[in-house]
């Protein structure tokens with residue numbers, strides 16, 4: 001096991017963080033690009049392993065798509081292999097084979113795909129045997145498990161001979177990611193309608209265009225958290241836009257309550273410290289990837305807060321609720337489950353002189369606990385786990401310079 005030892009650093013000089021590109025935007029644009037007849041000009045693709053895996057699989061087109069631990073790559077390429085009528089095995093890490101995919105497979109089968117489970121019903125690995133002609137254009141998809149199924153279906157919608165009429169059933173989580181998918185499709189010339197819970201995409205062609213991927217707001221959240229927890233400092237985060245396609249830009253509003261002021265410019269966003277206003281509650285339904293960042297920040301800042309919308313966290317890279325509970329306990333903070341899926345974050349009363357964080361094969365566990373370095377010596381296990389979304393994360397931590405000297 002490798003470890004990353006973080007220096008204790010509560011005051012730092014004004015630092016610019018270059019930030020990685022968004023893997024969510026990148027992975028969508030790559031699928032759209034593969035479905036476009038003609039050449040797109042795409043720049044700024046993410047260095048994230050999830051994106052590099054997508055690029056490699058699309059370019060080399062092996063008979064087995066091994067997506068490793070990339071959820072979007074698994075879900076988007078399952079739909080892509082179907083619409084391009086390929087024989088393909090879809091697989092990934094052991095954890096990927098525990099992450100459900102039945103809702104997407106059922107939807108693709110009802111449209112006309114032949115897909116078999118190779119091991120456990122409802123989970124990868126899958127054997128895809130192409131597309132046997134469209135049986136229906138109307139499909140119903142539950143919206144409360146993962147929005148990635150919906151995004152995967154929408155992106156192949158224009159290529160379906162009859163198009164797609166997708167009815168979202170029940171509560172819709174991660175809605176901002178569905179909106180991102182549709183907005184990106186629109187930038188590549190696709191028209192759609194979304195009325196109530198029905199999204200309609202007629203058969204049409206993606207139009208060649210140029211597109212530059214924005215910096216990653218989920219990755220930016222750790223820097224907001226660091227500044228919130230620091231005694232003194234200032235950060236400039238490059239490449240973020242005020243009107244973002246990414247729902248995780250909500251971090252601006254959350255961190256405004258937790259002592260971070262944001263000022264946008266054409267180059268990015270300047271973060272400075274301001275008095276803590278307090279955060280009583282937050283619903284993470286549409287920004288689940290921010291939950292770990294905000295939990296750790298509140299735990300460090302002494303903010304007792306109610307969290308809702310955490311349901312999808314149990315089926316991500318790890319069971320993130322359990323992982324958070326175990327690691328928060330190491331500095332006497334708790335995430336307590338109450339009735340009706342309401343969680344209470346009970347902050348730390350005392351932070352020990354040294355804390356070792358286990359990362360559970362989850363990049364966000366490693367990155368979310370980094371801001372503890374403002375209070376104590378932190379040791380992060382398996383630091384390379386960040387490569388999934390943010391390979392340069394530790395290099396960027398190294399840019400911070402102590403201003404006590």
Ligand SMILES: O=C(O)C1=C[C@@H](OP(=O)(O)O)[C@@H](O)[C@H](O)C1
Nearest residue numbers: 024072146147148174177289312
């Ligand atoms: O579509 C996407 O790019 C993503 C959607 C979200 O997943 P769910 O829809 O499963 O919540 C998010 O957690 C994930 O990191 C990326």
Ligand SMILES: C=C(OP(=O)(O)O)C(=O)O
Nearest residue numbers: 069070071072289316317
């Ligand atoms: C949940 C995540 O990714 P995915 O579902 O694409 O593996 C994430 O990046 O936090």
